[in-house]
Amino acid sequence: MNKQKVVLIGNGMAGVRCIEELLKLNSADFEITIFGSEPYPNYNRIMLSKVLQGDTSVEDITINDWDWYKENNIQLFVDETVIKIDTEHKTVISDKDRMISYDHLIIATGSNPFILPLPGADKEGVTAFRDIKDCETMMTTAKTHKKAAVIGGGLLGLEAARGLLNLGMEVKVIHIADILMERQLDKTAANMLQKELEKQGMEFLLEKQTESILGDDRVTGLRFSDGEEIEADLVVMAVGIRPNSALANESGIKVNRGIVVNDFMETDVKDVYAVGECAEHNGIAYGLVAPLYDQGKVIARKICGFEDETYQGSVLSTQLKVSGVDVFSAGQFIEDEQTKSFNMYDEWNGVYKKVLINDGAICGAVLFGDTTEGSKLFRAIQNREQFSDYMSANQDKSAETSIVSIMEDNELVCGCNGVTKGAIVEAIQTNGLSTFEEVKNCTTASRSCGGCKSLVVDLLEQTLGDGFVGGQKESICGCTDLSREEVVEEIRTKGLTHIKEVMNVLGWKNTEGCSKCRPALNYYLGMVNPLEYQDERESRFVNERLHANIQKDGTFSVVPRIYGGVTNAEELRRIANVADKYEVPLIKITGGQRIDLLGVEKENLPKVWEDLGMPSGYAYGKTLRTVKTCVGENFCRFGTQDSIGMGIELEKKFERLNTPHKVKMAVSACPRNCAESGIKDVGVVGIEGAWEIYVGGNGGTHLRAGDLLYKVKTKQEVIEITGAFLQYYRETADYLERTSAWVERVGLDHVRSVLDDEKTRAELYARMEEALSVLKDPWKEAIENKKIQEDLYEHVKVPVEVK
Numbered sequence: 149m150n151k152q153k154v155v156l157i158g159n160g161m162a163g164v165r166c167i168e169e170l171l172k173l174n175s176a177d178f179e180i181t182i183f184g185s186e187p188y189p190n191y192n193r194i195m196l197s198k199v200l201q202g203d204t205s206v207e208d209i210t211i212n213d214w215d216w217y218k219e220n221n222i223q224l225f226v227d228e229t230v231i232k233i234d235t236e237h238k239t240v241i242s243d244k245d246r247m248i249s250y251d252h253l254i255i256a257t258g259s260n261p262f263i264l265p266l267p268g269a270d271k272e273g274v275t276a277f278r279d280i281k282d283c284e285t286m287m288t289t290a291k292t293h294k295k296a297a298v299i300g301g302g303l304l305g306l307e308a309a310r311g312l313l314n315l316g317m318e319v320k321v322i323h324i325a326d327i328l329m330e331r332q333l334d335k336t337a338a339n340m341l342q343k344e345l346e347k348q349g350m351e352f353l354l355e356k357q358t359e360s361i362l363g364d365d366r367v368t369g370l371r372f373s374d375g376e377e378i379e380a381d382l383v384v385m386a387v388g389i390r391p392n393s394a395l396a397n398e399s400g401i402k403v404n405r406g407i408v409v410n411d412f413m414e415t416d417v418k419d420v421y422a423v424g425e426c427a428e429h430n431g432i433a434y435g436l437v438a439p440l441y442d443q444g445k446v447i448a449r450k451i452c453g454f455e456d457e458t459y460q461g462s463v464l465s466t467q468l469k470v471s472g473v474d475v476f477s478a479g480q481f482i483e484d485e486q487t488k489s490f491n492m493y494d495e496w497n498g499v500y501k502k503v504l505i506n507d508g509a510i511c512g513a514v515l516f517g518d519t520t521e522g523s524k525l526f527r528a529i530q531n532r533e534q535f536s537d538y539m540s541a542n543q544d545k546s547a548e549t550s551i552v553s554i555m556e557d558n559e560l561v562c563g564c565n566g567v568t569k570g571a572i573v574e575a576i577q578t579n580g581l582s583t584f585e586e587v588k589n590c591t592t593a594s595r596s597c598g599g600c601k602s603l604v605v606d607l608l609e610q611t612l613g614d615g616f617v618g619g620q621k622e623s624i625c626g627c628t629d630l631s632r633e634e635v636v637e638e639i640r641t642k643g644l645t646h647i648k649e650v651m652n653v654l655g656w657k658n659t660e661g662c663s664k665c666r667p668a669l670n671y672y673l674g675m676v677n678p679l680e681y682q683d684e685r686e687s688r689f690v691n692e693r694l695h696a697n698i699q700k701d702g703t704f705s706v707v708p709r710i711y712g713g714v715t716n717a718e719e720l721r722r723i724a725n726v727a728d729k730y731e732v733p734l735i736k737i738t739g740g741q742r743i744d745l746l747g748v749e750k751e752n753l754p755k756v757w758e759d760l761g762m763p764s765g766y767a768y769g770k771t772l773r774t775v776k777t778c779v780g781e782n783f784c785r786f787g788t789q790d791s792i793g794m795g796i797e798l799e800k801k802f803e804r805l806n807t808p809h810k811v812k813m814a815v816s817a818c819p820r821n822c823a824e825s826g827i828k829d830v831g832v833v834g835i836e837g838a839w840e841i842y843v844g845g846n847g848g849t850h851l852r853a854g855d856l857l858y859k860v861k862t863k864q865e866v867i868e869i870t871g872a873f874l875q876y877y878r879e880t881a882d883y884l885e886r887t888s889a890w891v892e893r894v895g896l897d898h899v900r901s902v903l904d905d906e907k908t909r910a911e912l913y914a915r916m917e918e919a920l921s922v923l924k925d926p927w928k929e930a931i932e933n934k935k936i937q938e939d940l941y942e943h944v945k946v947p948v949e950v951k
């Protein structure tokens with residue numbers, strides 16, 4: 149039998165998903181050809197926001213690589229645009245003069261970003277945010293330019309703005325409406341969102357109409373209709389999208405806003421379908437992936453001869469992909485005459501929940517600050533669940549009960565990829581999957597926005613019971629197959645007390661271990677048993693062994709502790725005298741508000757420390773580095789709290805603590821955040837009468853804004869929450885995992901749920917106190933102990949390995 153020819157125009161998310169569905173149903177009977185204007189295989193457009201925000205790379209967002217097309221015998225023409233469809237002769241013609249005939253044609257040309265027709269819109273430095281090329285333009289521009297203006301305060305504009313902030317630009321968002329995301333949020337949620345984003349550093353100009361883009365060849369600024377002007381050397385337009393339906397229109401296919409389709413996604417021309425953002429169903433052209441995938445499935449079934457499924461439209465839910473901000477919106481979000489609403493507004497904790505009810509049934513929801521109920525509410529909206537039933541069902545179940553336990557097998561867990569609960573459970577059981585990554589690769593769940601990750605992990609946990617070993621089982625190194633959790637558990641239950649013993653008892657493949665597992669085991673043993681464990685210095689990296697940072701030329705740097713960045717003339721004099729006496733070639737003020745003496749000879753280290761008479765600043769260790777502070781209420785006119793006092797208290801409390809990776813803190817006395825509390829492992833921000841505690845921030849290579857963990861009233865609460873948080877991190881993070889990665893891995897909601905429990909929090913804090921109780925200053929120890937001096941600083945050659 150001759151194969152039927154299927155041609156797909158548009159190598160994007162909707163079209164290729166439709167082909168995947170087709171291949172699942174019948175891979176034998178079709179000859180498939182795909183045209184794509186972009187020069188890449190099918191990639192995850194959603195993740196461009198994450199690429200811009202620095203969380204992933206362009207290479208990592210490919211959905212189907214080149215091999216996938218080959219393996220499925222798909223003829224792929226990339227960087228090639230179809231310019232004509234001859235519906236009479238059933239052929240398509242490309243801009244490279246290629247003519248291909250079809251039996252079934254799928255049009256999946258997506259959308260075009262809307263570019264405001266402003267004078268100057270064609271200047272260099274003006275871009276949309278739609279594809280890899282745009283993303284690269286922004287990333288390159290950020291290297292040489294500083295001021296970005298994003299026009300449009302919708303989902304795309306805000307995600308772009310966050311990315312540009314991460315790239316070090318100053319960002320102004322220009323929005324035409326009086327509130328942000330007015331297509332998804334009501335005024336209350338939008339105002340809360342604006343405040344949160346302002347805290348992150350975005351500036352907003354609302355109710356502003358851009359009149360022209362200024363500059364000669366390159367953009368230099370914007371002028372608004374009210375005459376105001378701002379400077380800008382990058383302008384990103386994120387003012388919505390328009391279905392890309394020109395090709396269909398020119399080829400005689402019926403087009404309204406998008407390409408008009410019926411419930412089988414058929415256009416008005418036989419054997420021609422449209423799917424994705426280019427299609428218009430019942431007057432709606434959708435702009436999110438979940439509906440597009442449902443549409444693709446219907447087309448695939450129809451082409452294979454099944455007419456059992458039709459597309460009936462979709463209820464939409466959205467979540468903004470900006471870290472540190474939890475916003476959810478689904479269904480109807482503004483009340484009208486037919487609806488009543490149930491509202492909960494907790495200004496103190498920054499939480500807002502609104503559920504809209506029509507004739508007793510839930511028809512929409514807006515959540516801000518706590519979106520844990522998002523999936524449950526979305527399900528309730530889709531099922532038109534009665535509000536009273538929803539409330540009683542959720543009162544019966546404990547808040548921690550995952551929604552997956554009450555879901556039917558045919559219900560969707562991953563809206564983006566159309567993966568049901570039943571499909572995931574079956575994949576786990578039949579393929580022996582045990583990690584999140586395995587489920588993701590096998591089922592495609594969580595492959596797009598990642599919003600369903602917690603549900604997938606819940607399903608793993610529920611399906612495997614005790615056999616579930618955590619989100620991602622990964623052995624700690626090649627010397628063993630055991631994961632961190634398993635090793636720590638064995639240390640606890642078997643009472644193991646030193647590294648060699650762990651390796652022997654747990655059957656290490658390499659009996660000496662390696663540079664990865666030895667320091668990790670040293671940390672885990674000390675963490676489990678802080679009072680008895682004898683630190684094995686040889687298993688530490690060289691800097692931690694010598695308590696100073698080795699430099700390029702083999703000399704060392706010495707950073708004494710300067711609590712909260714506050715020093716005095718006497719200390720400064722001592723530092724200056726040491727610098728003179730030991731001919732220190734460079735004295736540098738560090739980013740953590742301390743003084744670094746660079747170029748000290750190894751042999752001189754103990755003498756330098758003795759002359760300084762100050763404790764080690766641990767600038768080399770996996771421990772608390774610094775607590776940066778702003779000047780605070782005593783001097784600054786904006787200060788609402790004593791940031792210096794708080795910072796010094798925190799630093800004195802937690803200095804020397806062994807942690808999986810370095811830990812940095814900061815305390816600012818108002819949301820202007822001069823101490824950069826938003827990008828620290830623990831960042832504290834003073835507000836009127838209270839302190840906000842942010843966690844999981846990172847200002848290094850993987851830039852990440854911290855998440856608001858709690859808002860508390862007293863200094864004592866700040867210390868206790870910080871202690872319990874750090875202890876939980878110490879106990880559950882992988883060695884060398886920063887809090888930023890850890891918080892993302894385990895989830896902020898999970899961390900909060902642990903710390904919310906007063907008993908657990910008190911126990912964690914008690915274990916923290918125990919760990920702190922045995923710590924001593926290593927410089928003092930070296931000064932007082934002749935043997936340490938001889939062994940470490942006098943005769944020993946410094947090993948090459950530096951970490």
Ligand SMILES: Cc1cc2nc3c(=O)[nH]c(=O)nc-3n(C[C@H](O)[C@H](O)[C@H](O)COP(=O)(O)OP(=O)(O)OC[C@H]3O[C@@H](n4cnc5c(N)ncnc54)[C@H](O)[C@@H]3O)c2cc1C
Pocket residue numbers: 157158159160161162163183184185186193194195196197228229230231256257258259277278279304392395423424425426434435436437438440469564597
């Ligand atoms: C930065 C960003 C973040 C997003 N985040 C989310 C999110 O979190 N959640 C969500 O649900 N949605 C999100 N979206 C929207 C989502 O990406 C789109 O809804 C989805 O990609 C649409 O898929 P599509 O296949 O219809 O269009 P596209 O993915 O745009 O694919 C269409 C493809 O067809 C090609 N093409 C067009 N004309 C021709 C032609 N004549 N010949 C050959 N090829 C052609 C185009 O070049 C393009 O590659 C986001 C979008 C962006 C830009």
Ligand SMILES: NC(=O)c1ccc[n+]([C@@H]2O[C@H](COP(=O)([O-])OP(=O)(O)OC[C@H]3O[C@@H](n4cnc5c(N)ncnc54)[C@H](O)[C@@H]3O)[C@@H](O)[C@H]2O)c1
Pocket residue numbers: 264299300301302303304305307322323324325328329330331356357358386387388389434435436466467468469
């Ligand atoms: N997290 C997500 O789900 C996500 C993320 C990014 C993009 N997307 C999708 O991508 C598509 C494009 O996103 P978008 O945000 O551009 O579209 P959008 O239509 O949702 O928002 C555009 C915004 O720009 C504003 N605007 C319009 N004209 C303006 C002007 N002249 N000046 C200033 N502001 C103006 C509008 O008021 C609106 O809020 C949408 O379909 C969106 O759903 C989704």
Ligand code: SF4
Pocket residue numbers: 778779780781784785786787788791816817818819820821822823
């Ligand atoms: S964070 Fe606020 S209080 Fe602290 S120095 Fe800056 S403006 Fe002043």
Ligand code: FES
Pocket residue numbers: 561562563564565593594595596597598599600601
């Ligand atoms: S819901 Fe977006 S990836 Fe699953």
